[in-house]
Amino acid sequence: MSDIENKIQEEAKKALEGGDVSVVIGWGAGSAPFKTTPVFIEKPEDADKLVWNPACVNNLAVYLPKLANDKKVGIVAKPCDIRSMIGLIQEKQIKRENLYIIGLGCAGVVDAFNLDSQDFHLQDVIGLDWTSDGLKVSTTNGDYTLSCSDCLRDMCLVCTKREPAIFDVKLGEAVQPSDIRESLIPELAEERKAYWSEQFSKCIRCYACRQVCPACYCKTCFADRVEPKWTAKKATAEEAWMFHATRMMHIAGRCIGCGECERICPVGIPVAELAREMAQAVKDTYGYEAGDPNQESPVLGQYKEEDFDPAHHGG
Numbered sequence: 073m074s075d076i077e078n079k080i081q082e083e084a085k086k087a088l089e090g091g092d093v094s095v096v097i098g099w100g101a102g103s104a105p106f107k108t109t110p111v112f113i114e115k116p117e118d119a120d121k122l123v124w125n126p127a128c129v130n131n132l133a134v135y136l137p138k139l140a141n142d143k144k145v146g147i148v149a150k151p152c153d154i155r156s157m158i159g160l161i162q163e164k165q166i167k168r169e170n171l172y173i174i175g176l177g178c179a180g181v182v183d184a185f186n187l188d189s190q191d192f193h194l195q196d197v198i199g200l201d202w203t204s205d206g207l208k209v210s211t212t213n214g215d216y217t218l219s220c221s222d223c224l225r226d227m228c229l230v231c232t233k234r235e236p237a238i239f240d241v242k243l244g245e246a247v248q249p250s251d252i253r254e255s256l257i258p259e260l261a262e263e264r265k266a267y268w269s270e271q272f273s274k275c276i277r278c279y280a281c282r283q284v285c286p287a288c289y290c291k292t293c294f295a296d297r298v299e300p301k302w303t304a305k306k307a308t309a310e311e312a313w314m315f316h317a318t319r320m321m322h323i324a325g326r327c328i329g330c331g332e333c334e335r336i337c338p339v340g341i342p343v344a345e346l347a348r349e350m351a352q353a354v355k356d357t358y359g360y361e362a363g364d365p366n367q368e369s370p371v372l373g374q375y376k377e378e379d380f381d382p383a384h385h386g387g
């Protein structure tokens with residue numbers, strides 16, 4: 073067990089024993105050593121089920137609007153999860169005083185699919201650890217070291233905000249990336265349209281990308297509405313365009329780039345790339361970044377005289 077994992081368990085146990093929180097949300101061991109799963113710890117003696125390793129991918133903030141609405145909960149959180157929480161606080165979906173945040177400095181998390189393309193089989197993996205040389209993968213046939221660019225999830229390759237922005241207790245140190253990856257999206261308008269048409273033609277409209285997104289907390293999503301009816305149920309490329317284009321408008325200025333929508337997509341559509349483009353457009357136009365603790369309200373809740381006005385720019 074790592075030193076940080078030990079400390080997480082101690083902090084969670086303390087918070088539950090003291091009655092400060094009714095539950096601590098964190099990651100527990102998954103069905104394989106390269107996987108973890110969200111766990112909800114309610115008894116101090118269960119705190120040793122909490123783990124911290126490079127496979128702690130889930131953005132646990134997605135559970136907060138339901139769990140932390142009327143009671144205080146503890147949560148173990150990466151910096152991107154914490155940026156989601158800041159957005160939820162700004163949008164008044166949760167109260168800061170209802171959270172006990174065990175914030176973690178981050179070195180990134182891994183993409184299990186990338187691990188599978190290396191010199192060993194996923195089923196032989198028995199442990200993952202960050203070292204100064206990269207990711208140490210322990211297997212039944214020996215140890216391997218992978219460079220970060222060979223194993224980090226896409227959103228971690230572009231992430232420079234690896235320190236928790238707000239927390240009640242902070243554990244571990246951030247490790248900044250050595251290089252930043254470039255977006256894979258073609259820039260020319262026609263190529264871009266063709267790129268996304270091809271991607272959306274694969275979409276089966278399962279809505280997993282919506283379910284896993286902490287910014288998608290509407291009680292009734294537009295996609296499920298019957299009156300008015302925004303999209304038809306059939307899984308065609310046209311309806312997928314409608315769903316994704318509308319969802320992108322809804323998360324503009326609210327997506328913090330955790331990449332969960334992309335990780336969960338069963339057909340491999342890079343949804344987070346689109347969300348990242350939208351976030352960049354909001355930043356370029358209004359100088360606003362989601363998840364910034366120094367902002368008092370979301371971008372759509374603010375008005376400044378100098379704000380860009382499309383009506384005055386032929387938009």
Ligand code: SF4
Binds near residue numbers: 150330
């Ligand atoms: S996106 Fe950033 S904060 Fe989140 S897991 Fe990756 S490196 Fe850590």
Ligand code: SF4
Binds near residue numbers: 285331334
């Ligand atoms: S749209 Fe995707 S990347 Fe953005 S906050 Fe939601 S799940 Fe995370």
Ligand code: SF4
Binds near residue numbers: 278279281336339343
């Ligand atoms: S998770 Fe993938 S397949 Fe499912 S609705 Fe989202 S983009 Fe479409």
